[in-house]
Amino acid sequence: MKKLLFISILSIAFFISYEIQSALAQNVTLGIPNPSSITFNDADPDLQPLLSSTPNSVSLDIKISGNPGSPWKLTHLAAGDLSPSIPISNISWTVTPQPPFVNGSMNKTVAQTAAQGVGNVNQTGTFTFRITNLWTYNTGNFSVVTTFTLSAP
Amino acid sequence: MKKFSLVLGILGLLLTSIPVFAAQQTFTVNMGVSARAKLTLGVSAINFPDADPDAIPSIAAIENAISVTAKVRTGLSSIATLTHRATGNLSAGSGITIPIGNVTWTATGAGYVAGAMSSSTDVQAGSWTGSGSYSGTFSYFIVNSWSYVIGNYTVSSTYILTAP
Numbered sequence: 001m002k003k004l005l006f007i008s009i010l011s012i013a014f015f016i017s018y019e020i021q022s023a024l025a026q027n028v029t030l031g032i033p034n035p036s037s038i039t040f041n042d043a044d045p046d047l048q049p050l051l052s053s054t055p056n057s058v059s060l061d062i063k064i065s066g067n068p069g070s071p072w073k074l075t076h077l078a079a080g081d082l083s084p085s086i087p088i089s090n091i092s093w094t095v096t097p098q099p100p101f102v103n104g105s106m107n108k109t110v111a112q113t114a115a116q117g118v119g120n121v122n123q124t125g126t127f128t129f130r131i132t133n134l135w136t137y138n139t140g141n142f143s144v145v146t147t148f149t150l151s152a153p
Numbered sequence: 154m155k156k157f158s159l160v161l162g163i164l165g166l167l168l169t170s171i172p173v174f175a176a177q178q179t180f181t182v183n184m185g186v187s188a189r190a191k192l193t194l195g196v197s198a199i200n201f202p203d204a205d206p207d208a209i210p211s212i213a214a215i216e217n218a219i220s221v222t223a224k225v226r227t228g229l230s231s232i233a234t235l236t237h238r239a240t241g242n243l244s245a246g247s248g249i250t251i252p253i254g255n256v257t258w259t260a261t262g263a264g265y266v267a268g269a270m271s272s273s274t275d276v277q278a279g280s281w282t283g284s285g286s287y288s289g290t291f292s293y294f295i296v297n298s299w300s301y302v303i304g305n306y307t308v309s310s311t312y313i314l315t316a317p
Binding site: 038040058091131138139140 | 177178183188227228285
């Protein structure tokens, strides 16, 4: 009986080890956003109620291998608002190609999905960012750091 | 028992060594907001019709109430101001005048204030703290006096909206 128990536990251990070894073959690579920063320049809110960033587009490489049949996701999360008068949620993006990339808006509390899929992936997304331009924005120069996270599964 | 412990130990090591398959990259967003001021008045001229001073001691402008919108971008605690100043008295030429101080206005809308026209000082017509778009109305009145010499009077004046 003891031998049977021992063999069972050992089998489970080897099985788990095999699964881990399979998982270890996964490779998740997230390229550096190009460019790594954007700027929204000042403009008359009446003439330009929606501002595009400078530069106008940002490319991002996502690569996942060794992930057959398992889901993956790219998310985006901001560290905070641009300023007390400029909510980060006023910034939205459109992105190609769709799928796997998806449009969205920035958020400082909940990571937003920017791309998702199943299995392996090797794609470059091109993001275009825009901000609602309001008279309520107070003057100043503002900056916020955000994070893209690519994960599998 | 020793074998059992050994297997559990190996199992534990394997489980705690499972890696997290994720990668992260940072991305910075910048924005510059400059001071800005924009003033819009519903009309560019007002007219006071002639009337019997006994019947109508204060004449309302034909165009009352006139819409006004002040849009400003300024600092969080900065105060934007709207002032008015006339270039002189109402004049019908050849020294025939009506004191500009006889023209007053009332105001509606947050931040807007009533006042009397002046050609010697800037008269406050509104003030606001911080950025925003502020709408209201001005209604103008002139004292109607028997002392006024007949004629067609005119004067120009200026509203100045300042966003520090």
